[in-house]
Amino acid sequence: MTPTSPKTPSTQEITARLPFTGPWLLAPMEGVTEPVFRELVLRRNTAEHLGGAFTEFVRVTDHPLPVRLLTTRLGEARFDTPVGLQLMGADLEALAETAHNAETAGAPLLDLNFGCPAKGALRSCAGSATLTDPARVEATVRACAEAVTSIPVTAKMRAGFEDDTLLEDNVRAAEAGGAALVTVHCRTKAERYTPELDWSRIARAVEAARGPVCGNGGVKTHADLELMRTETGCDYVMVGHGALADPWIFTGTAVDAVDAARFLLEYSERLCDAGASKKGSVQRVKQLLAHWTAGGLCEDRGSWLRERDPELLLQRLESASTP
Numbered sequence: 152m153t154p155t156s157p158k159t160p161s162t163q164e165i166t167a168r169l170p171f172t173g174p175w176l177l178a179p180m181e182g183v184t185e186p187v188f189r190e191l192v193l194r195r196n197t198a199e200h201l202g203g204a205f206t207e208f209v210r211v212t213d214h215p216l217p218v219r220l221l222t223t224r225l226g227e228a229r230f231d232t233p234v235g236l237q238l239m240g241a242d243l244e245a246l247a248e249t250a251h252n253a254e255t256a257g258a259p260l261l262d263l264n265f266g267c268p269a270k271g272a273l274r275s276c277a278g279s280a281t282l283t284d285p286a287r288v289e290a291t292v293r294a295c296a297e298a299v300t301s302i303p304v305t306a307k308m309r310a311g312f313e314d315d316t317l318l319e320d321n322v323r324a325a326e327a328g329g330a331a332l333v334t335v336h337c338r339t340k341a342e343r344y345t346p347e348l349d350w351s352r353i354a355r356a357v358e359a360a361r362g363p364v365c366g367n368g369g370v371k372t373h374a375d376l377e378l379m380r381t382e383t384g385c386d387y388v389m390v391g392h393g394a395l396a397d398p399w400i401f402t403g404t405a406v407d408a409v410d411a412a413r414f415l416l417e418y419s420e421r422l423c424d425a426g427a428s429k430k431g432s433v434q435r436v437k438q439l440l441a442h443w444t445a446g447g448l449c450e451d452r453g454s455w456l457r458e459r460d461p462e463l464l465l466q467r468l469e470s471a472s473t474p
C-alpha cells in the first residue's frame with residue numbers, strides 16, 4: 152500500500168468533509184430543480200434518506216457571477232439536507248471567482264458539471280466536452296477548490312464523451328484537482344439518455360477513485376438505490392428521472408393518489424407564488440406527469456398530458472386530491 156503523505160487527505164477525511172446527511176442525492180436538473188421543486192421533495196423525505204440536493208447548473212461564461220444571483224439559485228429555505236450549487240463553465244478565472252462568490256452566498260458545497268451534452272456547453276468546451284481532456288478536468292476542479300475556503304468541491308461527470316476509455320483518467324483527474332466526491336453518470340455524452348445502462352462503469356470509477364464515488368443513472372425505484380450501491384460499491388446514489396416519477400423515492404414511502412395529486416397541486420400553487428403564470432405552472436406539472444408513477448395517479452397518462460386547458464387539469468387534480 153502506498154503510504155499517504157501528510158498533505159494527502161485520507162478517504163475518511165475526504166468523506167468527513169462532505170455535508171450530506173444520507174446516502175441518496177437528488178440530481179441537479181435544469182428546468183426542474185429550482186427552489187420550489189427542491190423544497191417540495193426535501194419536505195417529503197427525511198434527511199436520513201435524502202442526504203443532499205443540487206441546484207440546476209449555473210452557467211459561467213467569461214465573467215464571474217455575483218453573490219446575489221447565486222443566492223437566488225440556492226433559494227431562501229434552509230433544510231438539514233444540504234443543497235449544493237452546481238457551476239458549469241470553461242473560463243477558469245471566471246469560474247474560480249464564481250466559486251468564491253458561491254461560498255459567500257452560503258453554498259454548503261460546490262459541484263462542477265462535466266456532463267452536460269447540450270450544444271451550447273460543447274461549443275464553449277464546457278460540460279461533457281471537458282471529458283476529452285483529463286488535464287482540463289483537473290485544472291477546472293483545482294481552480295475552484297483553491298478559490299473556496301472551507302466548502303468541499305465535487306465533480307459530476309458522464310462516463311465519457313464518445314466512449315468510456317478515459318473514465319478512470321477523468322475520475323483520478325477530478326480527485327487530483329481536489330474533488331471531495333466524484334459523481335459518475337453511467338452514460339457517455341454520445342449515449343445521451345438511452346435506456347441502456349452500464350453500471351459496471353460506476354464500479355470502474357469506484358475502483359479508480361481514492362475517495363467516495365456517487366453512482367448515477369437509471370435508478371427507478373427505492374430498491375434500485377441499494378441495488379446500485381451493492382452492485383457497484385459506490386458510496387452515494389444520485390437520482391434524476393426517478394424523482395420526477397416519484398418524489399418519495401428516497402424514503403420509499405408508498406403514497407396514494409390523494410397525496411400524489413396534492414404534491415402536484417402544491418407544486419403549481421407555489422410556482423405561481425414564485426411568479427409563474429398559471430399556464431406556465433401547469434406546463435411544469437405536465438413535465439412531471441410525463442414521468443409520474445407515484446400513487447398510481449397517472450395510469451392513464453395520455454389523458455392527463457392531452458388536457459390542454461390549465462384550469463381543467465387543475466380541477467382534475469383537485470378532485471383526485473379529495474379523499
Ligand SMILES: Cc1cc2nc3c(=O)[nH]c(=O)nc-3n(C[C@H](O)[C@H](O)[C@H](O)COP(=O)(O)O)c2cc1C
Nearest residue numbers: 178179180181207208264336368369370390391392
Ligand atoms: C431535465 C434534466 C435536466 C438536467 N440538468 C442537469 C444539470 O443541470 N446538471 C447536471 O449535472 N445534470 C443534469 N441532468 C442530468 C441528471 O442530473 C442525471 O445525471 C441524469 O438524468 C441521469 O440520472 P437518472 O437516470 O437518474 O435520470 C439533467 C437531466 C434532466 C432529465
